[in-house]
Amino acid sequence: MRIRTYSIPLLKCLEPGNYVGTELSDKRAALAREWVEREGLEDKKPLFVVSTDNTMPYLEDASIDVVWTLSVFTHMPEKELRQVLATFQRVVRLRGVVYFHYNSPLPGTPAAKPTVKDFYWKNDVIAKIIHAHGFSIERMEDWEDNLDPKI
Numbered sequence: 001m002r003i004r005t006y007s008i009p010l011l012k013c014l015e016p017g018n019y020v021g022t023e024l025s026d027k028r029a030a031l032a033r034e035w036v037e038r039e040g041l042e043d044k045k046p047l048f049v050v051s052t053d054n055t056m057p058y059l060e061d062a063s064i065d066v067v068w069t070l071s072v073f074t075h076m077p078e079k080e081l082r083q084v085l086a087t088f089q090r091v092v093r094l095r096g097v098v099y100f101h102y103n104s105p106l107p108g109t110p111a112a113k114p115t116v117k118d119f120y121w122k123n124d125v126i127a128k129i130i131h132a133h134g135f136s137i138e139r140m141e142d143w144e145d146n147l148d149p150k151i
Helices: 007-013 027-038 077-089 124-131
Strands: 022-023 047-050 064-069 094-099
Touching: 007 027, 022 027, 027 047, 064 077, 077 094, 077 124
Parallel strands: 022 047, 064 094
Antiparallel strands: none
């Protein structure tokens, strides 16, 4: 759950104390706090946590309604992905939702070889991993699905 500038629009919609952002980098967390101050949103009381612990011990069981990750799964090997999903099982409320983005190879092409930072998940593979952790998965169509494959 990277702390990015999308924290600001989310904070504007939430009641105070209802935002937790997790980041690997002290520098990014500091940047998020600066953005909150610049936007005058201190009264929203966001919590920004710097941690590399995928078990997220700072979150209580069944305490989260919505998880939103952007390109987090794209940068995780399978072992870490499974650890994060197990954590989501623990912290997301019964009717909670997890939104996530990941990179996948174009249809009809072999999966790209993972690099140190990027993993390309075939849709059927990530679906199997998601289901193994008790979640259902629904693909959301967006503008990228309409791009010319040559791009």
